[in-house]
Amino acid sequence: DAGVIQSPRHEVTEMGQEVTLRCKPISGHDYLFWYRQTMMRGLELLIYFNNNVPIDDSGMPEDRFSAKMPNASFSTLKIQPSEPRDSAVYFCASSLKYNSPLHFGNGTRLTVT
Amino acid sequence: DQQVKQNSPSLSVQEGRISILNCDYTNSMFDYFLWYKKYPAEGPTFLISISSIKDKNEDGRFTVFLNKSAKHLSLHIVPSQPGDSAVYFCAAIGGNNRLAFGKGNQVVVIP
Numbered sequence A: 001d002a003g004v005i006q007s008p009r010h011e012v013t014e015m016g017q018e019v020t021l022r023c024k025p026i027s028g029h030d031y032l033f034w035y036r037q038t039m040m041r042g043l044e045l046l047i048y049f050n051n052n053v054p055i056d057d058s059g060m061p062e063d064r065f066s067a068k069m070p071n072a073s074f075s076t077l078k079i080q081p082s083e084p085r086d087s088a089v090y091f092c093a094s095s096l097k098y099n100s101p102l103h104f105g106n107g108t109r110l111t112v113t
Numbered sequence B: 001d002q003q004v005k006q007n008s009p010s011l012s013v014q015e016g017r018i019s020i021l022n023c024d025y026t027n028s029m030f031d032y033f034l035w036y037k038k039y040p041a042e043g044p045t046f047l048i049s050i051s052s053i054k055d056k057n058e059d060g061r062f063t064v065f066l067n068k069s070a071k072h073l074s075l076h077i078v079p080s081q082p083g084d085s086a087v088y089f090c091a092a093i094g095g096n097n098r099l100a101f102g103k104g105n106q107v108v109v110i111p
Helices: none
Strands: A005-007 A010-013 A019-024 A031-038 A042-050 A053-056 A065-071 A074-079 A088-095 A108-112 B010-014 B019-025 B032-038 B045-051 B056-059 B062-067 B072-077 B086-094 B097-101 B105-110
Touching (some): A042 A065, B019 B032, B019 B086, B045 B056, B045 B062, B072 B086
Antiparallel strands (some): A042 A053, B032 B086
């Protein structure tokens, strides 16, 4: 089992550009979560999916953020347009059930200049 | 609104000694608690959990204690090893609440 796979590991972009983060969850996991980690706010849940359906997106900071899960093995988090305050580490995680321990990917470190 | 709080952001401990990490929560609906460990440039990994029906759970060198009346839990690592140097996150879930994380504690084990 390769675990949760995220790409890219690092992304540096200029303000105003579109950014797309990618995630492949563990096969068989029904839940997929997108988290953002910053020094100020720690780990924040942005959105989660159950069986590819978005369930709770109340953590998505603004309309500039969107997430999709077109199938059970792939999800994207898109920021358009990006801003410097979006700079953070973005983690994808998956789990068998909602209350099961999360399996995290290694994250994408996003820097917006 | 930080529902899970981890004070004392960093801890240094001598190898072989006990590391104690503390976590407080505010939401009485939380009924399942987890600890995650994170190395630099990696995602958090699950370490140990405890249900609210228990007050202690042990797994090898790691023990989690839960005091529901005080809304407090702690993680004990004994004996501490250099490989335990990492950031430890406390997390809680329950009711209709989403999983909430604390901001983490940095542990440094000195050989």
